[in-house]
Amino acid sequence: MIGNITKLTLLDYPGKTAATVFLSGCNFRCPFCYNGALAEDRLPVEDQHSPESVLAFLDTRRGLLDGVCISGGEALLWSGLADFIQAVKDRGFAVKLDTNGSLPDRLAPLLDQGLVDYVAMDVKNDPLHYAETIGLAHFDLAPVQETMQLLKEGTIPFEFRTTLVKEFHTPDRLLALARWIGPVDRYFLQTFKDEGDLLQAGLHSLSPKEIEACLKAVRSICPNADLRG
Numbered sequence: 001m002i003g004n005i006t007k008l009t010l011l012d013y014p015g016k017t018a019a020t021v022f023l024s025g026c027n028f029r030c031p032f033c034y035n036g037a038l039a040e041d042r043l044p045v046e047d048q049h050s051p052e053s054v055l056a057f058l059d060t061r062r063g064l065l066d067g068v069c070i071s072g073g074e075a076l077l078w079s080g081l082a083d084f085i086q087a088v089k090d091r092g093f094a095v096k097l098d099t100n101g102s103l104p105d106r107l108a109p110l111l112d113q114g115l116v117d118y119v120a121m122d123v124k125n126d127p128l129h130y131a132e133t134i135g136l137a138h139f140d141l142a143p144v145q146e147t148m149q150l151l152k153e154g155t156i157p158f159e160f161r162t163t164l165v166k167e168f169h170t171p172d173r174l175l176a177l178a179r180w181i182g183p184v185d186r187y188f189l190q191t192f193k194d195e196g197d198l199l200q201a202g203l204h205s206l207s208p209k210e211i212e213a214c215l216k217a218v219r220s221i222c223p224n225a226d227l228r229g
C-alpha cells in the first residue's frame with residue numbers, strides 16, 4: 001500500500017523539513033514517470049510498508065520534522081487516505097498532498113475537513129496534448145479542470161507544476177498551458193531527468209535554452225513562474 005518513505009527531505013515540502021510517503025498505484029501512465037513500479041503497483045510486497053509502520057516511524061520524528069508530504073503514485077486513489085492523514089495530523093505534522101488532479105471528488109472533502117495544508121498539483125501539458133503526455137489514448141480533462149478551480153477558489157496554499165520533457169513540451173504548448181491555468185502565484189517548471197524506474201525509455205530533457213524559452217512563455221501569464229530542480 002505504501003511503497004516508499006523518504007525519511008527526511010528539505011525539498012518536497014516548501015519551507016518545511018518533512019518525510020515523504022509514496023502511495024502505490026496511479027491512474028496515469030506518464031511515459032516520463034520515474035516511479036514506474038510504484039505507479040503500476042508492482043512493488044514486491046516485502047518492499048511495501050503498512051500505514052501502522054509508517055505512523056510508528058512518524059512517532060519517532062515528532063518535534064523533529066515539520067511536515068509529511070503524501071505523494072505517489074496517486075495518493076487520492078487510496079480509500080484509507082483521510083484516516084491516515086488524520087492520524088498524521090494528530091501527531092502534529094503539517095500535511096502536503098501531491099496529486100495529478102484527476103480526482104477532485106476525493107480531494108474536496110480533505111480540503112473541507114482541513115486535513116491538507118498544501119497541495120501540489122501536476123499540470124501535465126496543454127489541453128490538446130494531455131492524453132499523450134499521461135500515456136493514455138483518451139482523457140476527459142473535466143476532473144483536472146475541476147481540481148484547478150477547486151484550488152484556485154479555495155483557501156489552502158497550492159502550486160501547479162509541470163515536468164518538461166522534450167518529446168512532449170514546447171514553448172507554444174507551455175503558453176497554451178499557462179493560458180489554461182491562468183495567472184496563479186505558484187507555478188513551477190521542473191526538468192526531466194533520465195533516471196529512476198522510467199515507464200518509457202528514450203525520452204530527453206530540454207536544453208537550457210529551450211527551458212528558458214518555456215519559462216519566458218509561461219511568465220507572460222504567470223509572472224512569478226519559476227524553475228525547480
Ligand code: SF4
Pocket residue numbers: 026027028029030032033034035039072073074100122
Ligand atoms: S508521473 Fe505521477 S501521475 Fe504520472 S504515472 Fe507517475 S505517479 Fe502517476
